[in-house]
Amino acid sequence: xxxxxxxxxxxxxxxxxxxxxxxxxxxxxxxxxxxxxxxxxxxxxxxxxxxxxxxxxxxxxxxxxxxxxxxxxxxxxxxxxxxxxxxxxxxxxxxxxxxxxxxxxxxxxxxxx
Amino acid sequence: xxxxxxxxxxxxxxxxxxxxxxxxxxxxxxxxxxxxxxxxxxxxxxxxxxxxxxxxxxxxxxxxxxxxxxxxxxxxxxxxxxxxxxxxxxxxxxxxxxxxxxxxxxxxxxxxxx
Numbered sequence: 001x002x003x004x005x006x007x008x009x010x011x012x013x014x015x016x017x018x019x020x021x022x023x024x025x026x027x028x029x030x031x032x033x034x035x036x037x038x039x040x041x042x043x044x045x046x047x048x049x050x051x052x053x054x055x056x057x058x059x060x061x062x063x064x065x066x067x068x069x070x071x072x073x074x075x076x077x078x079x080x081x082x083x084x085x086x087x088x089x090x091x092x093x094x095x096x097x098x099x100x101x102x103x104x105x106x107x108x109x110x111x112x113x
Numbered sequence: 114x115x116x117x118x119x120x121x122x123x124x125x126x127x128x129x130x131x132x133x134x135x136x137x138x139x140x141x142x143x144x145x146x147x148x149x150x151x152x153x154x155x156x157x158x159x160x161x162x163x164x165x166x167x168x169x170x171x172x173x174x175x176x177x178x179x180x181x182x183x184x185x186x187x188x189x190x191x192x193x194x195x196x197x198x199x200x201x202x203x204x205x206x207x208x209x210x211x212x213x214x215x216x217x218x219x220x221x222x223x224x225x226x227x
């Protein structure tokens with residue numbers, strides 16, 4: 001099957017620092033790359049997504065970069081705040097076996113004061 | 114707008130019992146999905162409905178059935194619960210058919226099968 005790997009599985013940063021989470025996929029035909037944030041006791045929520053015709057997208061403190069050649073995309077959070085503490089999932093669109101989002105195993109981000 | 118509403122929030126079943134998880138969305142979305150979330154495994158797709166009147170199997174459909182009752186509602190049924198079905202279940206919806214549009218999730222149903 002198609003593989004999606006997400007690293008690191010846990011990440012602890014000091015408030016104000018930057019955080020980077022990387023997602024690697026194997027389907028070269030993938031063309032949609034979202035990131036979801038899940039707070040404790042809630043469902044995941046889309047925070048940013050990118051399509052394959054662009055290399056970078058930014059929304060305030062959050063950005064996503066895409067390297068289609070290397071088949072990975074990354075979530076960048078700058079000036080981290082305590083409310084950024086959550087689990088983050090990548091979910092690239094995998095075309096093999098019928099288009100579907102395949103979720104990574106998640107990254108637990110903790111922003112410490 | 115409530116978005117995606119799931120009921121119940123918590124449920125405990127004995128092995129062999131049956132139950133239906135309910136999901137409703139008020140965003141007039143065409144597509145609806147059921148996922149399960151287990152520790153260390155991300156979210157896995159159980160079933161989805163690309164549009165009213167259609168349903169299809171996802172990655173882990175065994176032991177489950179679904180019904181797209183109307184455009185708003187998509188239910189998940191466990192006919193004979195097993196301990197392996199202990200999980201958190203999430204319903205989601207999206208505007209367009211297919212998967213390249215944002216998913217809107219409910220807050221989940223935590224199911225324990227003893």
